[in-house]
Amino acid sequence: MNRLESLGIRAATRCLFHALKQARVGHTTDDATLLMVEWRG
Numbered sequence: 790m791n792r793l794e795s796l797g798i799r800a801a802t803r804c805l806f807h808a809l810k811q812a813r814v815g816h817t818t819d820d821a822t823l824l825m826v827e828w829r830g
Contacts, residue, residue: 798825798827801825802823802825805823805825806823809823
């Protein structure tokens with residue numbers, strides 16, 4: 790199990806958002822939506 794798998798969906802989404810923001814040096818060039826879905830099926 791990796792680090793993101795051990796987190797809840799909210800924490801994993803926050804980590805992904807911060808990683809993307811860091812990779813873009815805090816700047817985005819367009820509007821974007823980050824959607825995470827938790828499948829419990």
